[in-house]
Amino acid sequence: MQDHETFLEEVGVVVLRRTLPDAPRPFRTPGVPAVPIAGAAICLAEMIGLPIATWERLIVRLAIGLVVYAGYGRRHARRPALTKIDRRLPAV
Numbered sequence: 847m848q849d850h851e852t853f854l855e856e857v858g859v860v861v862l863r864r865t866l867p868d869a870p871r872p873f874r875t876p877g878v879p880a881v882p883i884a885g886a887a888i889c890l891a892e893m894i895g896l897p898i899a900t901w902e903r904l905i906v907r908l909a910i911g912l913v914v915y916a917g918y919g920r921r922h923a924r925r926p927a928l929t930k931i932d933r934r935l936p937a938v
Contacts, residue, residue: 849889850904856886 859875859882875882 849893853886853889853893856882856889860886 860879862869863875863878
């Protein structure tokens, strides 16, 4: 069961609705914020009952995923070329 992913998705729905309320969305979630908060609470309750070995595997998998994600992003990031104006400005 992928409760941690569902938990993050439910929380993400609430956060994005608050931070980007006018962003285009391909579908609507009913009962925001009550339904996503209830879903996140149920997932969290299920996750609390998991054994320690499962939590250890989860943390290792998340760490590996973060390293892969960061490495891919760093390698494939496109940085715009500096213009003459950019070269004169001090770096912040």
